[in-house]
Amino acid sequence: MGMKELIEYIAKALVDNPDAVKVAEVDGERTTVIELSVASEDRGKVIGKEGRTARAMRTILSAASAKARKRAVLEIVE
Numbered sequence: 001m002g003m004k005e006l007i008e009y010i011a012k013a014l015v016d017n018p019d020a021v022k023v024a025e026v027d028g029e030r031t032t033v034i035e036l037s038v039a040s041e042d043r044g045k046v047i048g049k050e051g052r053t054a055r056a057m058r059t060i061l062s063a064a065s066a067k068a069r070k071r072a073v074l075e076i077v078e
Contacts, residue, residue, distance in 0.1 A: 003064050015042035031071045
């Protein structure tokens with residue numbers, strides 16, 4: 001499972017409208033940016049209280065990217 005698929009899997013499990021989850025992967029030379037887009041009513045579920053859920057997703061992503069020897073960043077876009 002790649003980093004993009006991992007974030008998509010986690011996000012779909014958290015939201016009420018999994019069909020609206022969109023994940024894009026933008027590859028750079030050293031860094032990969034994972035852009036996560038969800039329905040506006042689900043954005044709070046993905047971010048979580050005080051950003052805890054988003055922070056947890058970023059921690060999982062950094063562990064997965066360390067294994068792949070590439071830096072990955074998660075951005076939640078509107």
